[in-house]
Amino acid sequence: MATWFLLIIYLAFISLGIPDSLLGAAWPVMHPEIGASFESAGLLAMIVSAGTIVSSLFSGSVIEKYGTGKVTLFSCILTAGALLGFSFSPSLLWLMLLAIPLGLGGGAVDAGLNNYVATHYKAHHMSWLHCFWGVGATMGPMIMSYFIANHNSWRQGYFQVAMIQFSLVILLLVTLPLWKRVASLNQSKVSEAQSESSLMDIPQSKASWKATPLHIRGVKPTLVAFLFYCGVEATVGLWGASYLVGSKNVSAETAASWISLYYGGITVGRLITGFITLKLNNRVLILLGQLTALAGGLTLLLPLPDVFTLIGFILIGLGLAPIYPGLLHETPERFGKENSAKLMGYQMAVAYTGTTLLPPLFGLIASYSSISLFPAAAxxxxxxxxxxxxxxNRTLKQKA
Structure with missing residues (x-):
């Protein structure tokens, strides 16, 4: 039962990943057809992210009231309906309206599932969880690239992705009773563990709860790290294809394929990271990932042949792979399990703030200057x- 439960969580993260990469892959051919300006993609991304910020901030109370299973099911219904609406949208205004449920559908389930896995599973499960997000994010541009190249239709791409989402809705609906049974089983295990360790845990727990989580040393720079992680991930995903088309003269379908390889780098990197966590701790993997992403950014910035541009995108994807799941899984370890749920909501909100603000900010700058600034921004x-x-890390060492 527990194995099936974990597989359902993985599949739910596929449904979160698929829509995240669609807009950037479709936008080079999408915005002329609907008569939207180039930088409008940033506005749409901002609306989606604003919805996820709101839903993630309220995720704790919503999941507590209705349960993770029902929230996940409802979230998938919202995203599937919004994506179906995207495929028929005649104008930017309709896309803006549909971006609201698309964003609301992702936030609560994202925060809830991340906190559950961080609290109850080992680090490799967190990496593999976000690997499945990468599977969805990689599928998005591949599907869109196929329909742009073979049917000259971004609308068909959105329609097919909506059908995939509705298939996941059916699976979640059928398996909904399983969530309650596994939740009850895990709750009984947690209660036993708490009663066995209560004598040791109570003093530390009381001391931790006296402080607001935001005042714990190390929390604020952690939130900044989340802000810029999601900022770079979203900026590369949203504007990478436009950079390839506008600055490197790559065709729209090829650009979409290259961006799918960027998301593929994140996916494969997280799959491999899941095994590496058995040997290396999260902090080492996070640093190695950041240095790899830095190498990818430098590769994009340098005046090298076009093949190195593709290598740069893949390196950034591989580098980003261990960072986000590693930072999430470190939350209970760094700041205490008693603060984990609340901090997870804060981290999701700040992460989506990075997704909301930084890509549109770059889009605005690029519209007034040049898309060729993309590598420098990344x-x-x-x-x-x-x-x-x-x-x-330095703060935590000083505390120790």
């Missing part, structure tokens, strides 16, 4: 993320 975000993450 590299700058990676550096900010690296500095913030290392500041957390």
């Amino acid at each position: 590299l700058l975000f990676i550096l900010f993320m690296l500095f913030s993450s290392e500041k957390v």
Whole structure:
């Protein structure tokens, strides 16, 4: 039963990943057809992310009231309906309206499942969980590239992805009773563990709860690291194809395929990271990932042949792979299990803030200057993320 439960969580993360990469892959051919300006993709991404921020902030109370299974099911219904609406949208205004349920559908389930896995499973499960997000994010541009190349239709791409989402809705609906049974089983195990360790845990727990989680040393730079991690991940995903088309003269379908390889790098990297966590701790993997992403950003920035541009995208994807799941899984370890749920919601909200603000900010800058600034922006975000993450490590060493 527990194995099936974990597989359902993985499949739910596929449904989260598929929509995240579609807009950037489709936008080079999408915005002329609907009469939208180039930088409007940033506005749509901002609306989606704003929805996820709101839903993630309220995720704890919503999941507590209705349960993770029902929230996951409802989230998938929202995203499937929104994606279906995207395929028929005649204008930017309709896309803006549909971006609201698309964003709301992702936030609560993302925070809830991340906290559950961080609290109850080992680090390799967190890496594999986000590997399945990468599977969805990789599928998105591949599907879109196929329909642009063979049917000259981004609408068909959105329609087919909506059908995949509705298939996941059916699976979640059929397996809904399983969530309650596994939740009851896990709750009984947690209660036993708490009663066995209560004498040791109570003093530390009381001391931790006296402080607001945001005032715990190391929390604020951690939030900054989340901000710039999601900022660079979303910026590369949203504007990478436009950079390839506008600056490197790559065709729209080829650009979509290359961006799918970027997401493929994240996916494969997280699959491999899941095994590496059995030998190396999260902090080492996070640093190695940041240095790899930095190398990818430098590769994009340097005046090298076009094949190195593809290599740069893949390196950034591989580098980003262990960072997000590693930072999430470290939350209970760094700041205490009693603070984990609340901090997980904060981290999701700040992460989506990075997704909301940084890609549109770059789009605005590019519209007034040039899309060729894309590599410099990606590299700058990676550096900010690296500095913030290392500041957390130094703070934790001082505390120890």
